[in-house]
Amino acid sequence: MTESSSWVPEGVNTELPSAARVYDYLLGGGHNFPGDRALAEELVRLLPARDMSRLNRAFLRRAVLHLLDAGITQFLDLGSGIPTVGNVHEIAxxxxxxxxxxxxDYEPVAVAHSEMLLREVPNADVLRADMREPEKILRAPRVRELIDLSAPLGxxxxxxxxxxxxxxxxxxxxxRYRDALAPGSHLALSAFTWDNAPEGMAGAVEVFRHSQDPIFPRTHQEILRLFDGFELVEPGLVYTPLWRPERAEDVGDNAARSNLYAGVARKT
Ligand SMILES: C[S@@+](CC[C@H](N)C(=O)[O-])C[C@H]1O[C@@H](n2cnc3c(N)ncnc32)[C@H](O)[C@@H]1O
Structure with missing residues (x-):
């Protein structure tokens, strides 16, 4: 049966899995296709992919709350994904x-669903773009309308x-993004690492090769270097559940199984 309905934008390749839809499935969402679900299930056999997704999403929420506490009221969310529980504009x-x-985001299902959700939200919008084009994104008319680059940005x-x-x-x-931001801006970043489960992660690399979004996990040192020119806030670059957990039980007994490092840093 072909899966087509009002939420599937025209021209989407439903055969080739996308990271946005795999993540949506792992988080319990409904905007995914059989190929996405099959890839996600392969991942689950290699790594605790559901927990990794949930813990990453929980980090996003805590990071946004931290930035709001630091006085940041404008956010540029690169690779924002398919809207799900705890979207940034809802928290903010x-x-x-x-x-x-x-x-x-550059994934059409993520963008179409975000557009639908944001129709009645004047303070938020979505741009379909590749995050590897910072100048184009930062100059986009809608970004200029909503974001003041002379003030701190999250x-x-x-x-x-x-x-x-x-x-x-x-x-x-x-x-390139950092250089365009005002002092006091913050970067919140998390990324897949090899450090905890090199074999499982190597399997995940192989699985994602058969998707629109191949992955390139990195070491702690390599991810740390992404924060060059920023000052990391406490506790630095750590496994996602260790980044300012709200309750001890959220950390669990093996934070490393999150397989993603996370950090928040300030541009001085
Ligand atoms: C795992 S999801 C993360 C979603 C959300 N940021 C979160 O943490 O809950 C990664 C998203 O990044 C998007 N993405 C990957 N590479 C991208 C690129 N070069 N430009 C824009 N979006 C990208 C994917 O389409 C996907 O929606």
Whole structure:
């Protein structure tokens, strides 16, 4: 049976899994196709992929709350994904009704679903773009309308840096964003690492090769370098559940099985 309904934008390749839809499935969402679900189930056999997704999403929420506490009221969310529980604009607008959010993703299902959700939300919008084009994104008319680059911004790159290969120099990419931001801006970033489960992660690399979004996990040192030119806030770059957990039980007995490092840093 072909899966087509109002939420499937025209021209989507439903055969080739996408990271956005695999993540949606792992988080219990309904915007995914059989190929996405099959890939996700392969991942679950290699790594605790459901927990990894849930813990990453929980980090996103805590990071946004931290940035709001630090006085940040505008957010650029790169690789924002398919809207699900705890979207950035919901967290931000609940804390400050004047907050503004621009989501960026290149996956058409993620963008179409975000557009639908944001139709009645004047303070937030979504841009379909490749995050590897910072100048284009930062100059986009809707970004300019919603975001004031002369004021501190919350730049979110949560669960996305592993999709940028070394050949595309993710370190230089983050630096291009950093250089465009006002002092006091913050970067919140999490990314897949090899460090805890090298074999499982190597399996995941192989599985994602058969998707629109191959992955490139990195070591702690390599991910740390993405924060060059920023000052990491406490506790530094740590496994996602260890980043300012709200309750001891959220950490569990093996934080490393989150397989993603996370950090928040300030541009001085
Ligand atoms: C794992 S999801 C993370 C979603 C959300 N940031 C979160 O942490 O809950 C990664 C998202 O990044 C998007 N993505 C990957 N590479 C991208 C690129 N070069 N430009 C824009 N989006 C990208 C994917 O389409 C996917 O929606």
């Amino acid at each position: 607008l609940a804390a400050d009704p004047t907050a503004r959010v621009v989501y960026v 730049l979110l790159m949560v669960g996305v840096a592993q999709f940028i290969p070394d050949d595309d120099d993710p370190w230089a990419l983050v630096a």
